[in-house]
Amino acid sequence: MNLTESQIERYSRHIILKDVGGSGQEKILQSKVLIIGVGGLGAPAALYLAAAGVGTIGIVDADSVDLSNLQRQIIHFTADVGRAKVVSAQAKMEAINPDVKVVPYQTRVYSENIAEIIQDYDFIIDGTDNFPTKFLVNDACVLAGKPFSHGGILRFNGQTMTYVPGNACYRCVFPEPPPKGAVPTCSQAGILGAVAGMLGTIQAAEALRYIIGKGKLLTNRLLTFNALDMEFRTINLHQNHRCAICGEEPSITELIDYELPACDLRGGNHA
């Protein structure tokens, strides 16, 4: 056991858990998680994973903090308006926990760079705010054999599922992005800030449970909730053997950059 005295105290509430213990905490300290988008979903995920002691956390976002982000993106403060989101997030994560190494990527992800960014990580959190990037994250993770947590939020609703190779992927369930304009973005439809926190926190818990290898992940299950009436349900999923990316005869063999809606182009990778 290589935990220092201050680590034993910092992580004592984890260590006490029968399913974590000192060995589980050491796994967390040695793990590497990538968060794509430090917005509504990525903000709480980044804070919890940093607090938990995830050894290396990569954060990807091209955007700067906007005043309209602060109602839900709780890693960014009023004084951060105008700063790059990855810079703002890195400062808070390091302030919470000096054990954590934060690797900032101030860029969007696209077909040319995503494989290289995800390759060093054990688990990926999709905290993006648009369908083209969600499909890109799915396809890149499937092709690289990387587990990831999908998350999506709108108004009072959230949905999340976890992909681990050999199980249903996002495209098994949703074969194609919806037609442009069919689903409004958060900026058009609104989002209750706390809903982003709920979903991003579930994604952080999935990453931690994947790392410690305990419990039943949200694989082959889609968790959805409606926070207006506070109702949760899970829908069982199956791997689609005709899935275009993970099926028996995949038609997608290289990554696709679907066209981004023009109004989202300056929005960056955040929910």
Place this chain on the structure above:
Amino acid sequence: MAQEPKKRLDLHGVICPMNFVKTKLALEDLTPGDLLEIIIDEGDAMLNVPRSIKEEGHKIIKVIPLGETFQILIEKGQS
């Protein structure tokens, strides 16, 4: 023939839950069947630590009162 403890921990003055955390970490380093001897305070520690140890599947072999403390012999269970 009494088995010797593999490790001893003096947790006198160490409050909850750190006394249990230290005990748990020490047990993680042992193999099932090994013995660990700890010293904990009467009161809260004595009320909570042995119960938590048992909940994790370990066995309390012996408890000896020593003034304001207790000496507890634990056998590591199968994890």
